[in-house]
Amino acid sequence: MTTSPSNGAPTASAQASAAAAPAASTPTGSNDELAAAVARRRNFAIISHPDAGKTTLTEKLLLYGGAIQQAGAVKAKGEQRKVTSDWMELEKQRGISITSTVLQFDYSGRTLNLLDTPGHQDFSEDTYRTLAAADNAVMLEDAAKGLEPQTRKLFEVCRMRQIPIFTFINKMDRPGREPLDLLDEIEKELGLACWPVNWPIGGGDRFQGVIDRRTREVVLFERAQRGRQSLERRLPLDSPALAERVEADLLAQALEELELLDGAGEALDLAAVHAGTLSPVFFGSAMTNFGVRPFLDAFLDLAQAPTGRATREGVVDPLRPDFSGFVFKLQANMDPRHRDRIAFVRVCSGKFEKDISVRHARSGRNIRLSRPQKLFGQDREVVEEAYPGDVIGLNNPGMFAIGDTLYVGPKVEYEGIPCFTPELFAWLRNPNPSAFKSFRKGVNELREEGAVQVLYDTDLSKRDPILAAVGQLQLEVVQYRLENEYGVQTRLEPLEFSVARWVVGGWPALESVGRLFNCKTVRDAWDRPVLLFRNTWNLRQLQEDHPSLELSGVAPVVSGIEPIAL
Ligand code: G4P
16 A cells, blocks of 8 residues: 555544554453453344345334434434535435444343445445454345345355354235245255244234244234334233134144244254354344344344454454454545545454554554544444444544554454455546546545455556446446546446456466466456456356466455555
């Protein structure tokens, strides 16, 4: 990363000012306090396809947590608030949510951190990166649709990290697919075993409620007024009153299916849940507020507390007394009045306190973190302390990159966050040569921020960058921001590629196989060879022709190497 003043070098006004004092080991508070704070915390992200009901479920969860007074506030707030960032202008125009932040709330003696991810169809790498900071994931499905493409992609990232997955099958008040069929799909297609925590009685117009498998009670479905918490009356399975409340044929069918599940014999094995191989499944209806509270209660029982994180030297325990954390997301210009850039840090170990001096692992510099922020949606406040599993926002005067580690005490360096395989590619043209300096600055800063991946032609005379993204929205955001933040209008020329592979052995490995057909060789920002293919068929053909050439869909993680400048 360059640190020239034009590239946003640290300034006197920067919040993360370089401190003279070394980042000495100064654990604060007792280890009991740390252990209690870690045990209290549960951190999770919701993975879903657009329209499955993520916004609705989030609202209801916050409602139970007392974080908002009335469901609907999450959306309403966004609509009422005057525009506070350039992003929000784009979000408003397109009716989408681009920024992902963290929502912290307390419920039942626990502190929950909900890492919010963009919900739009054209999701971006941000969504993937947020999962790098999550300890648990909630996979939200629409009961009528089952698994959908975006959910599958996000699931793969969770699997890569072995994150426990909790499945919430939503919209049970509407006609949907057979519950057994939905579970079968998850088990067969994702290879994820399921353990239903509750089982539905009927569905759609005839949805009567669920049987809580652990307590053998029926939770009755009574449509709550929108925005209110439902009563969720419970009756034991053997209660005579049940016959008056539940249609007999539907109850009989549900019990028969339950018997089948019990007969399969699988127990709710917590170790398997935490290893990400067994998913507790819940049926409910977020909109009518049914099943959200039981879900939250069971989630608190079953989810894992903040876990240890991998470094090259082994796993760091969250109870390590010294603070450490890593940057998983960068965001520029959240507040256009200050043209600020925020680095989101996941706290991994120790207690974080305002004004703490930390060492920046990649540069070796000491930094005093004098104005850390807690973010709630778009709101922020100065954070005095934070614990493992929490997320803090730091002003980023250009020194933080995605994957960077901050630590106190003995050196810790967390494994970086990989770049995800782009699927969309386009030349980014700058029609106005006099704006080249701003164009270059904008492209470099947006790449550093991780807004998009940038590739270059191997022919050095072709200096225009190739933008590489996982979603169309990323390309639009880059163009929009180049114009609004850097004053340069650009043109995108789509390239007809859809698959990218990094050559594992670098240029020597590529040269050793000679000329390649049906692919284009480009360089990434670290001058590593990348092959672009029109389709997976061309990729397979190349792999058959050159079995010795090792290719990877995920870019090798970089640390400490200067990227090439445009
Ligand atoms: P998303 O964030 O995952 O994209 O989904 P969102 O919560 O916005 O929900 C998408 C649509 O599905 C919304 O309807 C929402 O009301 C509806 N929905 C969510 N949960 C349930 C549920 O449990 N049952 C039923 N029947 N519908 C549900 P919309 O018409 O698009 O918006 P709105 O009219 O509610 O504002």
